[in-house]
Amino acid sequence: xxxxxxxxxxxxxxxxxxxxxxxxxxxxxxxxxxxxxxxxxxxxxxxxxxxxxxxxxxxxxxxxxxxxxxxxxxxxxxxxxxxxxxxxxxxxxxxxxxxxxxxxxxxxxxxxxxxxxxxxxxxxxx
Amino acid sequence: xxxxxxxxxxxxxxxxxxxxxxxxxxxxxxxxxxxxxxxxxxxxxxxxxxxxxxxxxxxxxxxxxxxxxxxxxxxxxxxxxxxxxxxxxxxxxxxxxxxxxxxxxxxxxxxxxxxxxxxxxxxxxx
DNA sequence: ATAAACCTTCGAGTCGACTTTAAGGCAAGT
DNA sequence: ACTTGCCTTAAAGTCGACTCGAAGGTTTAT
Numbered sequence: 001x002x003x004x005x006x007x008x009x010x011x012x013x014x015x016x017x018x019x020x021x022x023x024x025x026x027x028x029x030x031x032x033x034x035x036x037x038x039x040x041x042x043x044x045x046x047x048x049x050x051x052x053x054x055x056x057x058x059x060x061x062x063x064x065x066x067x068x069x070x071x072x073x074x075x076x077x078x079x080x081x082x083x084x085x086x087x088x089x090x091x092x093x094x095x096x097x098x099x100x101x102x103x104x105x106x107x108x109x110x111x112x113x114x115x116x117x118x119x120x121x122x123x124x125x126x
Numbered sequence: 127x128x129x130x131x132x133x134x135x136x137x138x139x140x141x142x143x144x145x146x147x148x149x150x151x152x153x154x155x156x157x158x159x160x161x162x163x164x165x166x167x168x169x170x171x172x173x174x175x176x177x178x179x180x181x182x183x184x185x186x187x188x189x190x191x192x193x194x195x196x197x198x199x200x201x202x203x204x205x206x207x208x209x210x211x212x213x214x215x216x217x218x219x220x221x222x223x224x225x226x227x228x229x230x231x232x233x234x235x236x237x238x239x240x241x242x243x244x245x246x247x248x249x250x251x252x
Numbered sequence: 253a254t255a256a257a258c259c260t261t262c263g264a265g266t267c268g269a270c271t272t273t274a275a276g277g278c279a280a281g282t
Numbered sequence: 283a284c285t286t287g288c289c290t291t292a293a294a295g296t297c298g299a300c301t302c303g304a305a306g307g308t309t310t311a312t
Binding site: 162 | 290291292
């Protein structure tokens with residue numbers, strides 16, 4: 001699968017796909033005879049994983065660390081699990097915070113008049 | 127309430143509080159005789175609102191637009207409500223995406239061995 | 253065979269959101 | 283009165299994450 005097809009299928013800029021690969025946020029993608037990227041199923045799984053992580057607010061730096069461990073072989077499995085669980089916890093907290101914010105916002109939207117008083121202000125406007 | 131107290135109470139950098147005020151993401155804060163910021167209850171409500179919005183992933187730009195409408199007076203109430211509902215929707219989508227990502231991640235963490243195969247790779251490493 | 257539409261890398265540019273620095277004013281303790 | 287610490291603004295700097303531009307190679311359609 002060529003980069004532009006991936007880009008369309010996953011709704012992500014091809015520049016971003018190249019960028020992730022360049023910095024090591026996903027492993028090196030397979031190439032065809034012309035040295036064009038040719039994403040196989042495993043490559044697509046990594047793209048999908050990276051997208052999930054980024055959507056969840058995980059930094060690119062973390063992905064780089066994760067892939068770096070991955071490349072070092074199977075003796076890093078525990079370290080990878082630990083990293084994953086750290087992130088799981090952080091994402092959980094973000095999620096919780098967001099839910100709270102969402103509820104606050106929703107409340108404000110539903111009770112608008114009672115909450116946002118008019119601007120009478122401290123700048124002499126009446 | 128002075129800026130550093132607010133900073134500690136809400137766990138937010140005082141630099142950020144000044145920044146938000148400077149760009150208009152919150153309305154101008156009250157000042158004491160020495161021209162020091164002296165946050166009253168209303169100011170704190172704005173800080174709290176801005177924090178919620180930022181936590182929910184809403185851009186500073188949006189906050190600026192919102193406050194700008196607010197300053198223009200009560201005839202902007204409907205526009206403000208509309209803006210708020212737009213954001214509510216966007217936050218809802220973000221939240222949904224994050225939940226999906228969180229679940230994926232959780233699944234991966236719980237079924238680790240079955241999912242992340244060892245790196246045998248395309249780079250000749252065995 | 254030539255143009256249009258892909259693809260490549262490398263380096264530089266952009267953007268959002270802070271964060272720091274510089275230069276100085278005010279305030280509380282000794 | 284002096285020192286320590288908090289406050290001020292304005293402008294510049296940083297950081298993360300892309301995003302773009304230049305220069306060039308490949309593939310596909312006519």
